[in-house]
């Protein structure tokens with residue numbers, strides 16, 4: 001069942017507090033469904049990231065090339081953020097899925113879904129993963145209109161969702177243009193900057209320095225174009241948030257591939273999975289809390305355990 005924990009503090013305020021905590025960096029494993037989110041929560045992470053790439057590959061079975069709609073992304077975000085509202089969720093919102101009106105709807109629906117933060121980028125709606133080649137961008141004006149729409153909707157709904165401005169301009173126009181886009185987005189009310197596809201340590205250091213005191217996010221994608229940084233290395237450079245979007249999807253990809261290949265070849269499952277019974281999976285997915293809830297309502301089904 002969903003978490004019964006409640007908090008008078010909104011997920012966005014919780015995240016704002018985490019970002020504002022001195023000498024700390026917000027660390028978000030990328031999750032893409034209920035199970036991956038539960039596993040990350042069970043491991044004790046205090047914030048999560050919903051990856052658009054992972055959402056595309058898991059919910060649609062399609063690549064991250066602009067195929068997920070607002071509804072796909074919002075539904076996934078609502079599911080993940082409902083599991084433990086005391087753990088703020090940063091969610092990918094791609095391009096906002098259209099013009100200013102659609103960006104406004106996206107922000108409103110993410111807010112209602114309990115999302116703490118979302119990032120909006122300047123690729124064309126037919127976007128692709130930021131670590132692929134030949135990206136196409138919208139004009140600066142169009143990007144600023146997306147940011148304005150997001151900020152205006154937050155104000156209109158009297159909310160505090162954290163708006164993260166992501167620019168993909170580095171690959172196409174270079175560092176200075178990308179930095180300028182981020183500065184403009186911040187001046188319009190974006191709270192956090194996300195320079196996509198950082199290629200060198202120098203760029204990583206420069207973006208943090210130039211945008212200080214605005215918090216900057218580092219996107220640590222396995223096999224992507226950016227330098228490999230650990231949490232503490234990113235923190236030392238000056239980043240305030242680090243996401244590992246592919247941490248769960250890559251692990252799932254590798255281990256599911258291994259298991260199904262083994263089944264195909266041998267007609268049996270791999271030995272190392274033999275001890276993983278249904279109860280171990282369910283216990284990570286809130287089984288104890290569900291049984292307690294049922295008992296408190298007078299239910300008898302779980303008296304003898306399961």
Ligand SMILES: C[C@](O)(C(=O)O)[C@H](CC(=O)O)C(=O)O
Nearest residue numbers: 051052053129130131245246
């Ligand atoms: C951050 C990202 O937008 C995502 O969808 O998680 C992707 C990451 C990835 O492809 O693994 C991106 O950087 O475009």
